[in-house]
Amino acid sequence: xxxxxxSTRRKRVIRTDSNLPPYKKIKFAxxxxxxxxxxxxxxxxxxxxxxxxxxxxxxxxxxxxxxxxFSWLNLWKHTPxxxxxxxxxxxxxxxxxxxxxxxxxxxxxxxxxxxxxxLAIKEFKINFPLDASYANSPITRWLEFAFSRHVxxxxxxxxxxxxxxYDTCSCFPEQLLARSNMILDFQSLKELSFKNIVxxxxxxxxKISAPSLTSLxxxxxxxxxxxxVPMLVDVCVG
Amino acid sequence: MAAETGTPTTLTLKSNDDELFSVAxxxxxxxxxxxxxxxxxxxxxxxxxxxxxGKTLASVITYMNGISAIPxxxxxxxxxxxxxxxxxxxxxxxDMVLAANYLNMSCLMDAVxxxxxxxMEKKSVGWVRRKFGIENDYTPEEEAxxxxxxxxxxxxxxxDDDN
Numbered sequence: 001x002x003x004x005x006x007s008t009r010r011k012r013v014i015r016t017d018s019n020l021p022p023y024k025k026i027k028f029a030x031x032x033x034x035x036x037x038x039x040x041x042x043x044x045x046x047x048x049x050x051x052x053x054x055x056x057x058x059x060x061x062x063x064x065x066x067x068x069x070f071s072w073l074n075l076w077k078h079t080p081x082x083x084x085x086x087x088x089x090x091x092x093x094x095x096x097x098x099x100x101x102x103x104x105x106x107x108x109x110x111x112x113x114x115x116x117x118x119l120a121i122k123e124f125k126i127n128f129p130l131d132a133s134y135a136n137s138p139i140t141r142w143l144e145f146a147f148s149r150h151v152x153x154x155x156x157x158x159x160x161x162x163x164x165x166y167d168t169c170s171c172f173p174e175q176l177l178a179r180s181n182m183i184l185d186f187q188s189l190k191e192l193s194f195k196n197i198v199x200x201x202x203x204x205x206x207k208i209s210a211p212s213l214t215s216l217x218x219x220x221x222x223x224x225x226x227x228x229v230p231m232l233v234d235v236c237v238g
Numbered sequence: 239m240a241a242e243t244g245t246p247t248t249l250t251l252k253s254n255d256d257e258l259f260s261v262a263x264x265x266x267x268x269x270x271x272x273x274x275x276x277x278x279x280x281x282x283x284x285x286x287x288x289x290x291x292g293k294t295l296a297s298v299i300t301y302m303n304g305i306s307a308i309p310x311x312x313x314x315x316x317x318x319x320x321x322x323x324x325x326x327x328x329x330x331x332x333d334m335v336l337a338a339n340y341l342n343m344s345c346l347m348d349a350v351x352x353x354x355x356x357x358m359e360k361k362s363v364g365w366v367r368r369k370f371g372i373e374n375d376y377t378p379e380e381e382a383x384x385x386x387x388x389x390x391x392x393x394x395x396x397x398d399d400d401n
Binding site for chain 1: 328329332335336339347348351352354355358359360363366367370371372373374375376381384385387388390391392393394395
């Protein structure tokens with residue numbers, strides 16, 4: 001499983017602070033939090049504890065801890081929660097969104113999905129206005145990843161209500177449906193939320209079997225047939 | 239705040255520096271590790287907790303008693319947790335997170351981890367290194383390579399190192 005990089009390496013004492021960007025002078029406003037004797041306790045916490053701490057940061061912040069030192073390198077790749085937030089400037093134009101921000105977001109998710117190590121994913125959340133052209137290849141791959149890692153909470157929000165109104169809608173990836181014979185069998189799924197995914201192309205019915213599902217939020221239930229959802233208590237449509 | 243009514247079962251916990259603590263079973267079983275021992279019938283005598291020192295165990299027991307005295311009200315439990323952790327320094331938090339991990343107490347584990355994560359939020363790499371005393375053991379070339387690989391994590395990030 002995870003191998004602590006630092007334990008296999010000779011410790012080197014090379015200060016590289018001079019290569020870092022000039023950070024502002026530090027003020028410790030919260031005195032109670034100052035680490036007294038300068039001993040690095042946090043890096044010596046067990047790997048599972050540090051991964052737990054990282055899972056509570058945003059994905060970007062968790063990943064950035066790789067730069068701290070060897071013992072933090074790629075630790076974030078073991079977190080069980082993947083929440084891909086959209087960093088969209090509020091004044092971005094529609095063209096920028098389609099031509100630049102969208103592809104960048106897709107690239108970021110792809111890169112994470114390709115290198116992520118955690119075998120169990122509790123949370124997989126996509127939040128970005130992606131149109132139908134992305135449905136087949138990237139989104140299919142993401143969903144396959146999420147289901148192969150036994151995702152418990154899946155959120156696929158391809159709208160952006162605060163940002164703008166737009167007419168295009170994404171479709172549930174046909175490829176994924178074709179492969180699964182129209183029956184989606186989600187053993188570990190507890191919560192499912194789809195936004196702006198309305199048309200189930202070419203389908204008369206999509207059967208969802210999810211014995212652990214407790215919460216379902218979808219834009220439309222058209223063509224969705226729920227099978228084997230004994231735990232479902234919370235349904236929200238629209 | 240052990241209940242005075244009836245005869246609540248009391249457990250005796252022993253820290254790794256041989257301090258003994260009495261605690262109501264109903265509070266102690268917040269720890270899954272202890273609960274399993276109770277269920278397996280191994281909790282008759284003294285329960286040795288080899289990975290927790292007396293100071294930390296005293297604090298954990300204060301938390302166990304405090305949180306179990308609150309009825310099922312997530313808001314109140316949360317505000318108790320916030321208050322309980324508000325005056326703890328990092329050394330204590332590090333001890334607590336280790337104890338919570340060992341004792342398998344998810345609510346305490348989550349609360350302490352969140353408190354530690356909060357300190358790292360919106361801070362530059364340099365600030366986090368200095369705050370926690372993390373030694374940068376990369377060569378300049380290695381650090382440049384890691385930064386390049388994680389370039390996306392620096393995009394659109396505003397750090398707030400003053401607080």
